[in-house]
Amino acid sequence: MTDLAQFIAGLPKAELHLHIEGSLEPELMFALAQRNNVAIPYASVEEVRAAYDFSNLQDFLDIYYAGADVLRTRADFHDLAMAYFTRAAADGVVHAEIMFDPQTHTDRGIPFAEVIEGLLSAMAAAEAEFGLTSQLILSFLRHLPEEAAFATLKMAEPWLGRITAVGLDSSEVGHPPAKFARVFAAAREKGLKITAHAGEEGPPAYVHEALDLLGVDRIDHGNRALEDEALVARLAAEGMTLTVCPLSNLKLCVVKDLADHPLDRMLAEGLKATVNSDDPAYFGGYVADNYRAVAEARGLSRDDLVTLARNSFTGSFLPQEMVARHVERLEAYAAG
Numbered sequence: 001m002t003d004l005a006q007f008i009a010g011l012p013k014a015e016l017h018l019h020i021e022g023s024l025e026p027e028l029m030f031a032l033a034q035r036n037n038v039a040i041p042y043a044s045v046e047e048v049r050a051a052y053d054f055s056n057l058q059d060f061l062d063i064y065y066a067g068a069d070v071l072r073t074r075a076d077f078h079d080l081a082m083a084y085f086t087r088a089a090a091d092g093v094v095h096a097e098i099m100f101d102p103q104t105h106t107d108r109g110i111p112f113a114e115v116i117e118g119l120l121s122a123m124a125a126a127e128a129e130f131g132l133t134s135q136l137i138l139s140f141l142r143h144l145p146e147e148a149a150f151a152t153l154k155m156a157e158p159w160l161g162r163i164t165a166v167g168l169d170s171s172e173v174g175h176p177p178a179k180f181a182r183v184f185a186a187a188r189e190k191g192l193k194i195t196a197h198a199g200e201e202g203p204p205a206y207v208h209e210a211l212d213l214l215g216v217d218r219i220d221h222g223n224r225a226l227e228d229e230a231l232v233a234r235l236a237a238e239g240m241t242l243t244v245c246p247l248s249n250l251k252l253c254v255v256k257d258l259a260d261h262p263l264d265r266m267l268a269e270g271l272k273a274t275v276n277s278d279d280p281a282y283f284g285g286y287v288a289d290n291y292r293a294v295a296e297a298r299g300l301s302r303d304d305l306v307t308l309a310r311n312s313f314t315g316s317f318l319p320q321e322m323v324a325r326h327v328e329r330l331e332a333y334a335a336g
């Protein structure tokens with residue numbers, strides 16, 4: 001391991017932008033297909049990986065939703081999440097705020113309870129085994145109508161004490177935050193935090209809407225906010241956290257090359273950027289791979305890496321005293 005790789009792996013960090021369905025590795029996809037007797041359109045793990053060549057977000061989403069079909073039982077969701085936590089712990093992740101897409105499963109007839117109970121049991125096991133804490137973000141699929149999001153929120157009612165936040169993901173362009181203003185207001189009234197994908201492929205106006213109409217506590221991605229100077233100034237002034245995903249941006253052609261990635265520009269503009277893996281099984285790397293790849297491509301300093309890790313804690317939904325404890329440990333690590 002290089003010095004940089006070692007420094008990154010040991011850097012205590014939180015992961016704030018991770019779709020648990022996007023951590024389904026081809027090997028587990030095959031194992032679950034067999035366990036559940038589900039047919040998949042691939043002959044081998046290599047063939048699955050070869051299919052992961054995307055030109056844009058929709059290209060990826062089509063394959064990602066098809067892959068999720070092997071997830072059927074509570075045990076499947078437990079195994080999926082446990083595989084992620086095991087991998088994340090090895091990357092120095094001490095806290096993870098994971099998104100799940102209930103509609104991807106309930107629309108196939110999988111009960112909400114199977115999905116969330118499997119995830120919750122893995123979360124408890126990860127805390128016991130690795131000391132890794134986690135929280136759940138229920139994400140609404142934005143290509144579906146707002147009424148479907150309301151139905152999902154209703155389904156989640158018995159578990160609201162175990163869900164920290166709601167999010168908004170899936171096909172961005174053509175599905176602006178405004179479409180979901182009422183359901184996010186309802187979620188906020190129930191005491192949930194709010195996050196939304198905005199400015200990944202969609203225009204800066206969608207980031208404005210996420211702030212003004214959804215009242216977000218964080219922005220997922222936010223890359224295209226950089227096209228709007230006043231918006232950048234506002235995000236900086238509000239101390240809004242952006243959950244940036246470098247390898248995702250590369251694989252989904254949000255950037256042509258990692259050498260063009262705007263992460264250091266975001267930091268220079270005073271934005272609270274963080275580094276995350278988004279859908280690591282599909283984009284070629286977990287969170288430490290993302291830190292490493294962008295650090296090498298953009299020549300980030302150790303101070304930059306520490307800032308990114310610090311932002312991951314201050315931008316988390318953890319209580320202030322836990323944030324302070326994590327930041328203290330991080331500063332001790334940085335001081336060597």
Ligand SMILES: Nc1ncnc2[nH]cnc12
Pocket residue numbers: 019022057169170171197200248278279
């Ligand atoms: N990067 C992404 N953007 C929007 N929806 C997603 N669902 C999973 N990954 C996503």
Ligand SMILES: [Zn+2]
Pocket residue numbers: 017019169197220278
């Ligand atoms: Zn995402």
